[in-house]
Amino acid sequence: MEKIATRDAYGNVLVELGREHNDLVVLDADLAKSTKTIKFKKEFPERFFDMGISEQNMIGTACGLALSGKIPFASSFAVFATGRAFELIRNSVCYSKLNVKIAASHAGVTVGEDGGSHQAVEDIALMRSLPNMTVIVPADAVEAEQAVKLAYEYCGPTYIRLGRAKVPVIHGEDYKFEIGKAHVEKEGKDVSIIATGLMVAQALEAAEELQKVGIDAEVINMSTIKPIDVNTIVESAKKTGAVVTAEEHNVINGLGSAVAEVLVEHCPVPMRRIGIKDAFGQSGKPDELLEIYGLTAGDIVKEVKELRGRLL
Amino acid sequence: MDSVQKRELQLQANQIRQDIIKMTGQAGSGHPGGSLSGVEILTVLYNNVLKMRPNQPDWPDRDRFILSKGHAAPLLYAVLASKGYFPREELWRLRKLGSMLQGHPDLKTTPGVEMSTGSLGQGFSVSIGMALAGKLDKKDYRVYVMLGDGESQEGIVWEAAMAAAHYKLDNICAVLDYNGFQIDGTNSEVMSVEPVADKWRAFGWHVIEIDGHDLEAIAAAFQEAQTIKGKPTMIVARTIKGKGVSFMENEVDWHGKATNPTETEKALAELQKIRG
Ligand SMILES: Cc1ncc(C[n+]2csc(CCOP(=O)(O)OP(=O)(O)O)c2C)c(N)n1
Numbered sequence: 306m307e308k309i310a311t312r313d314a315y316g317n318v319l320v321e322l323g324r325e326h327n328d329l330v331v332l333d334a335d336l337a338k339s340t341k342t343i344k345f346k347k348e349f350p351e352r353f354f355d356m357g358i359s360e361q362n363m364i365g366t367a368c369g370l371a372l373s374g375k376i377p378f379a380s381s382f383a384v385f386a387t388g389r390a391f392e393l394i395r396n397s398v399c400y401s402k403l404n405v406k407i408a409a410s411h412a413g414v415t416v417g418e419d420g421g422s423h424q425a426v427e428d429i430a431l432m433r434s435l436p437n438m439t440v441i442v443p444a445d446a447v448e449a450e451q452a453v454k455l456a457y458e459y460c461g462p463t464y465i466r467l468g469r470a471k472v473p474v475i476h477g478e479d480y481k482f483e484i485g486k487a488h489v490e491k492e493g494k495d496v497s498i499i500a501t502g503l504m505v506a507q508a509l510e511a512a513e514e515l516q517k518v519g520i521d522a523e524v525i526n527m528s529t530i531k532p533i534d535v536n537t538i539v540e541s542a543k544k545t546g547a548v549v550t551a552e553e554h555n556v557i558n559g560l561g562s563a564v565a566e567v568l569v570e571h572c573p574v575p576m577r578r579i580g581i582k583d584a585f586g587q588s589g590k591p592d593e594l595l596e597i598y599g600l601t602a603g604d605i606v607k608e609v610k611e612l613r614g615r616l617l
Numbered sequence: 618m619d620s621v622q623k624r625e626l627q628l629q630a631n632q633i634r635q636d637i638i639k640m641t642g643q644a645g646s647g648h649p650g651g652s653l654s655g656v657e658i659l660t661v662l663y664n665n666v667l668k669m670r671p672n673q674p675d676w677p678d679r680d681r682f683i684l685s686k687g688h689a690a691p692l693l694y695a696v697l698a699s700k701g702y703f704p705r706e707e708l709w710r711l712r713k714l715g716s717m718l719q720g721h722p723d724l725k726t727t728p729g730v731e732m733s734t735g736s737l738g739q740g741f742s743v744s745i746g747m748a749l750a751g752k753l754d755k756k757d758y759r760v761y762v763m764l765g766d767g768e769s770q771e772g773i774v775w776e777a778a779m780a781a782a783h784y785k786l787d788n789i790c791a792v793l794d795y796n797g798f799q800i801d802g803t804n805s806e807v808m809s810v811e812p813v814a815d816k817w818r819a820f821g822w823h824v825i826e827i828d829g830h831d832l833e834a835i836a837a838a839f840q841e842a843q844t845i846k847g848k849p850t851m852i853v854a855r856t857i858k859g860k861g862v863s864f865m866e867n868e869v870d871w872h873g874k875a876t877n878p879t880e881t882e883k884a885l886a887e888l889q890k891i892r893g
Contacts, residue, residue, distance in 0.1 A: 330753070354749060354784075359776035362742045366780065369746020372732065374677075375753070377746075393739060393773075401724055401733040 308471035312410040314446035315467050316341025318453045319378065323349050329457065330370055332356055332379040334363045339469070340380035340410045360385045364393040364405070371403045376457060382416075383409035383425035383466060391431055398462045399435040406456050407432075408465040413553035414581065414598055415470035415503065415591035424586035430558030432464040433531045439484060440531040442466040442560075444505035447476040448528055455484050466502065468553075470591040473506045487534040489541070493523035496609050497541040497548045501527045501560045504551035504579070507595075510602035515609055522609065533563050539571045547616060548576040549608050553600055556580035575616060577608045618665075618833050626832050629699065630660045631892045634861045635885055636695035636708055642881035644712040647720070650871040652692035654796040654829070654856040655763060659696045661835040662761060662792075671701040674728045680758050685741040686765035686794065687721040687734030688873070694718050694727070702729035738771030741791065745777050748786040748849075759843070763792045767799030770808050775820065781849040782821025789849040790842040791822075794829065796858035800872050817851040829854025863887060 323329050323345055332354045337343040346353040356363040360381050367377040380386070386409035387394065398405045409428065416424045432440045439461060443449035449467065456463045475490070482488070490505065491512055500508040505526045512522040523541050527534065542548050548568060550561040561578030568576060581598050595601055618626075633656050641647035662682060663669075670676045684693045691711065698705045703717065710716040717726045721735025731747075734740040744762040751758050768774065781789055793813065801807045810816075814824045823845045827834040835854070842850035858872070859865030862884045876884055 330750075351753065356780055357776075357783075359773075359780070361738075361773045362745065362776035362780055365739055365742025365773065365777065366746035366749065368732070368739075369743040369748070370750050371746070372743070373747050373750030373754070375750050392736060393742070396733065396736040397739045397743060 306473040308473055309446035310469060310471045311443050311446060311449040311467040312341045312469060314449035315408055315410070315453055316344045318450040319345040320348050322454065322457055323352065326376070326457065328374060328376050330354065330375045330377050332363050332367050332377055334358055334360045334381045334385065336381050339382070342380050360389040361393050364390040365397055367405045368397045368401065368403050371405050376404060376406070378406045378408050380408050380410065382423060383412035383428040384423055387425065387428040387431045387464070395435055399437045402437045402461060404460050406463045406465065408453065408467060410467040411469045412466045413468060413502070414586040414594040415468055415553065416586070417470065417591045417594065418588050420588040421585040426555045426581050426586060428466060429530055429554050429560065433563065434558070437462050438531065439463045439529070441484065441529055442502045443528055444502060444526050445472055445474045445476055447474060447478070447480050448482050451482040452528070455482065459484060468503060470503070472503045475506050475509060482528060485529045485532045485534060487537040488526045488528065489523065489537065490526050491524040493521040493545065495521045495545055496613060497523045497525060497545045498551060498605060498609065499525045499527050499538065499548060499560070499564050500551040501530060502553050504553055504600065507600065507602045508551055508605055511605035511609065514602065514606045520609065520613060527560055527564070530560055530563055533567060535567050535571065538564055538567045542568060542572045542574045546574050547612055548574055549579060549605065549612060551579040551605055554580055555583055557583055575612060577612050579604060579608055618836055623832055626660055626664060628892065629664065630656050631888055633660060633692065633695045633699065635888050637691045638862065638876060638881055638884045638888070640691045640695065640708050640711045641875040642878070643709050644875060646712060646875050647691055648688040648873050649691065649875065650798070650858045650865060651686060651765060651794065651796065652689040653860045653862065653865065654858045655689055655692050655794045656860065657830045657832055658763065658792055658794065658835055658854055659692055661832055661839065663696050663700055665836055666839045667761070668758065671729065674702060678756060678758055680761065681731045681747050682761045683732045683740040683744050684722055684734055685739070685762050686737065686768050687740065690720065690722050693722060693730070697727070697729040703727070737765070737768040738773040742773050742777040744789060745780050745786065748781070748789045749784060751788050752786070758788070760789045761792070762789065763794055766793060766795050766797065766804050766810050767807070769793065769810055778817065778820040778822065785847050786849045787846050790839065790852065791849065792852045792854055794856055795853055796856040798858040798867070798869055798872065802869055814853050821848055823848050823850045824853060825850065826853045827855070829856035830860060861888060861891070
């Protein structure tokens with residue numbers, strides 16, 4: 306399967322959008338080469354603003370641009386874009402409900418060798434706690450491209466979580482992403498695996514393994530964490546009676562928490578959360594780290610079997 | 618500025634001061650001290666400088682003003698009401714449930730408020746984006762922004778200061794309401810901001826130092842700022858916190874406390890006497 310990093314898809318589609326739309330502007334905080342906004346910078350230097358290493362002022366400036374009719378995409382690493390600038394995002398972007406897009410790369414442990422200081426495991430939690438914010442976590446390059454295009458069209462604060470590592474392209478060109486709508490990647494009746502980001506590919510791999518032992522898993526790609534698709538979660542849980550979530554994020558306040566919130570209110574079923582168990586990351590190769598933090602297809606298989614075993 | 622004009626502005630400034638006292642007095646809370654220090658600056662700005670259409674607040678070619686020291690909302694509201702952005706009666710609903718006048722400026726609820734502020738430092742950063750957009754669109758609107766001296770202890774202020782000079786944003790004119798006080802005491806007790814003018818010059822700004830209660834000096838400074846090319850301008854305006862109300866002047870306690878009914882009456886009587 307072809308592998309492309311979602312940040313690369315972002316860099317490419319920005320240029321494409323830039324050619325169509327004059328009101329698109331891009332800001333970065335001295336990481337254009339890593340976030341891939343450099344491609345936009347090369348083609349549209351007059352609409353690209355490097356704000357230097359000042360993430361707070363980057364977000365504030367984006368607000369001013371949005372208030373003046375521009376559609377700004379602001380990029381940095383997820384740790385800095387959401388963490389350093391958090392209160393700017395709270396008070397200037399979300400409280401004021403401004404049309405600012407924050408597209409942050411290097412989310413999760415697959416940042417790799419740079420280590421824990423650079424691996425955001427809390428960004429979904431931070432962003433989804435803010436009123437007015439929409440939170441999107443694309444699973445692959447195809448979805449990332451569509452998410453960026455739809456974020457451009459959508460009017461309101463938006464956070465797009467992008468990754469550094471190359472991830473399998475699981476969707477064909479005919480795939481259609483909608484903000485706020487989960488996508489059932491594979492139907493099944495025995496267990497619902499609800500995943501986000503690069504864990505969707507792992508979930509699909511796990512489903513294949515599970516099929517071999519007679520477990521028919523449904524795989525749901527929850528690419529919009531907020532607003533979350535309540536219907537799809539509840540319908541699937543009603544059908545299968547068991548849910549396992551999978552995310553490259555702290556299990557606290559990420560996808561697993563969001564799904565649990567829906568289930569306890571609408572359809573309480575036994576559930577397990579796969580994710581980083583309230584820990585920071587560390588240096589290593591992306592694949593090594595996915596293994597250490599229990600974020601592989603094998604981990605999903607194990608969790609599903611364990612949960613099913615308890616239920617039988 | 619001729620003497621008739623000056624007299625008119627003086628009267629208006631006095632009325633704004635009375636409104637600030639009445640508003641916060643009725644609300645039972647709010648920030649009179651730092652509102653009173655900026656009265657002359659905003660009076661001149663809104664009467665002599667800003668291109669605006671109060672009946673069309675989103676007119677694309679208008680000049681922008683952001684009150685970065687958002688706690689001085691009563692000052693901004695009184696001035697906006699005086700220009701007809703909304704009915705004066707709204708002033709007496711300040712800080713009440715459902716009021717269009719929130720405790721700190723909220724662009725979602727108040728016509729004429731360009732940016733929601735209250736978290737110090739952020740409004741100044743937002744002004745950079747507005748000025749960049751103006752340059753990009755080759756528009757000649759100008760962006761005005763008022764900062765507090767305590768506010769300028771925030772790191773983001775200096776990030777934004779650097780960016781404004783880097784992008785040669787000569788369409789920005791900032792005003793520092795340099796009243797020397799913050800909440801816990803004077804700036805020099807809490808965290809010295811001196812040498813203020815040198816700092817802004819070092820960051821690449823054109824600096825004008827004035828008495829922030831001198832109407833003519835304020836008008837002249839705004840005029841000078843419009844002639845400066847290639848760099849942003851900072852007007853360092855020396856002011857008195859609580860200006861115009863004897864028991865409030867240079868009294869740190871009046872930063873974030875409203876007058877009780879007796880104090881309100883006393884303050885209003887003083888102001889009405891000055892008005893003559
Ligand atoms: C980020 C932030 N921190 C703290 C506060 C609380 N606060 C409100 S006003 C103020 C003092 C402001 O001092 P200054 O800027 O000098 O204003 P002025 O004296 O002119 O009223 C503080 C600390 C705030 N509003 N925002």
